[in-house]
Amino acid sequence: MQKVIDNFKDLCKIPHCSYETEQMKEFLVNYSKDKNFIVNIDKAGNIHAIKGNPKLCLQSHYDMVCMGNAPKVDVYEENGYLKAKNSSLGADNGIGIAIMMSAMNQFENLECLFTNNEEVGLMGVNSLEHTIKSGMLLNLDHESDNEIMIGCAGGVDIEATLHYENIKSKGKIYELQAQNFKGGHSGINIINNEKSSIKEMAKFIKQNHGKIIFFEGGERVNSIPKHAKALVCFENEVKSNEWIKCEFKSEKEFEICNQSDKLLDTINSFSHGVRAYDKNLGIVQTSINLATLKMQNNKIEFGLFARSNTLDGLKTIEFETLEFFKTFGYQSKSFNFYPPWEGKPNALSDLVLKALKKVSPEAKISAIHAGLECGIIEKKQKLLCASIGPNIYNPHSTDEHCEIASIEKISKVVFEVLENLN
Structure with missing residues (x-):
């Protein structure tokens, strides 16, 4: 051995x-x-x-x-x-x-x-x-x-994109960093309900009435997001918590994303994780991982990976996810489908x-x-x-x-x- x-x-x-x-x-x-x-x-x-x-x-x-x-x-x-x-x-x-x-x-x-x-x-x-x-x-x-x-x-990759413009604003600029997240395999570890750095960051920004200048998170499409960082404008002072580290940068005029609210609503509304469970086998049957978020070249890009142990379950979660993002005005597509x-x-x-x-x-x-x-x-x-x-x-x-x-x-x-x- x-x-x-x-x-x-x-x-x-x-x-x-x-x-x-x-x-x-x-x-x-x-x-x-x-x-x-x-x-x-x-x-x-x-x-x-x-x-x-x-x-x-x-x-x-x-x-x-x-x-x-x-x-x-x-x-x-x-x-x-x-x-x-x-x-x-x-x-x-x-x-x-x-x-x-x-x-x-x-x-x-x-x-x-x-x-x-x-x-x-x-x-x-x-x-x-x-x-x-x-x-x-x-x-x-x-x-x-x-x-x-x-x-x-089986699995399928899903991508959703939304174009945005920058608009001028004023306020207190903070740099946010995700901390204490475990990450893990998006299939095997999804049952553990590990927190997603992207979801927690979006919740923190929304609850503190922030406006996004920049936001990115996640590592790989088949990994539960562990890392995330953002540059955000807040009207009031914000403090770090267990999951989000806050560092004040400056108070001045700057440019924010004009789709900031829609971006936050998208993330906070999306149900990341287990969608169905197989009692007979004792395993997750269907799940989806909100894996990556990027903001580059005036485009918001989400990467997701859906899994299911039944063909009908996989087709259903693929359809529902594409429809979810289309409802929020994103262009969405799926690829690399395997049963x-x-x-x-x-x-x-x-x-x-x-x-x-x-x-x-x-x-x-x-x-x-x-x-x-x-x-x-x-x-x-x-x-x-x-x-x-x-x-x-x-x-x-x-x-x-x-x-x-x-x-x-x-x-x-x-x-x-x-x-x-x-």
């Missing part, structure tokens, strides 16, 4: 933010060739490596969500967890890659698929050109070691469950409120698919950490399944 940890630490030395994955791609191609795998790369940067006559394909994505100081990832171990100093860790999906590297060093009959740019709308797998030779595919991108995923949410994976138990999930129960007796088959690439691959190539992974907490944030003992569990399961199939 220590070799898996060492592999992961080596991966952390290589920059691999989404859209900036060339160095990681080169590393994985060379590693695969060194282990005598036949390697092919498609136009999207997906790497297909195969050796012998395999019955199982292992799959992980090699890009990461970069938060804080990332792509500089300074890994350390503390109280049984892998963590990173002031950055996201990239255990999502670096641990999966590290396990695959160990398997490539051990098994003569193995197929591996390393996919690119998963964290930005599953771009790599949506453009996948490789054909999987094995009849089964095990995805290593889950984040709870007592579950086997055979279903996942949910509504899978069923199969021969692979049964095999994995048998192995997983040896290390996690409470293990179960379930579905996840997040996107999994195997859901897309399964539809395209009619494979038997399942997904497992170690305990990863607060992915897509600077608080991301991964349980070391859990990595050992999942590694054992993967190797046992491969040994049984070989």
Whole structure:
């Protein structure tokens, strides 16, 4: 198991933010060739490596969500967890890659698929050109070691824009900074009802009768907003609270956004978070993340990401969100739509469950409120698919950490399944 940890630490030395994955791609191609795998790369940067006559394909994505100081990832171990100093860790999906590297060093009959740019709308797998030779595919991108995923949410990106002009005004100018927000994965962590920096900032400005000069927030479309900042005019003095830090700048004439009130009303009226819950599976069924806000070139831009584990739920929340912004006068559009994976138990999930129960007796088959690439691959190539992974907490944030003992569990399961199939 220590070799898996060492592999992961080596991966952390290589920059691999989404859209900036060339160095990681080169590393994985060379590693695969060194282990005598036949390697092919498609136009999207997906790497297909195969050796012998395999019955199982292992799959992980090699890009990461970069938060804080990332792509500089300074890994350390503390109280049984892998963590990173002031950055996201990239255990999502670096641990999966590290396990695959160990398997490539051990098994003569193995197929591996390393996919690119998963964290930005599953771009790599949506453009996948490789054909999987094995009849089964095990995805290593889950984040709870007592579950086997055979279903996942579909998703859709939504963008809304509104043009504005600047008008002159007078008042007390304050710089506002969001503080103490946790952020997190917009699918997995949405159930925790973590506060949104964008929503809290807008509420603070509205309740104190402020007028916006500048306002931006959020990091990634699939991360709950952690950071936000604004330059705002207030008639009266305002004071910092738990969530918003206020710093007085000056009192003078300046230009405010003529759509300030509409912008605040839009944010404060929008229902960010969980929209529906599946009691049978015990997971969120439908949600939406008000992810990013930008003001540039006299244009307000919102970025949102909707998820649902049912096709009807996804289409409904897409329609309702587009209509919401149109009602407020925005131009809105949706893109990168991919349907949910509504899978069923199969021969692979049964095999994995048998192995997983040896290390996690409470293990179960379930579905996840997040996107999994195997859901897309399964539809395209009619494979038997399942997904497992170690305990990863607060992915897509600077608080991301991964349980070391859990990595050992999942590694054992993967190797046992491969040994049984070989």
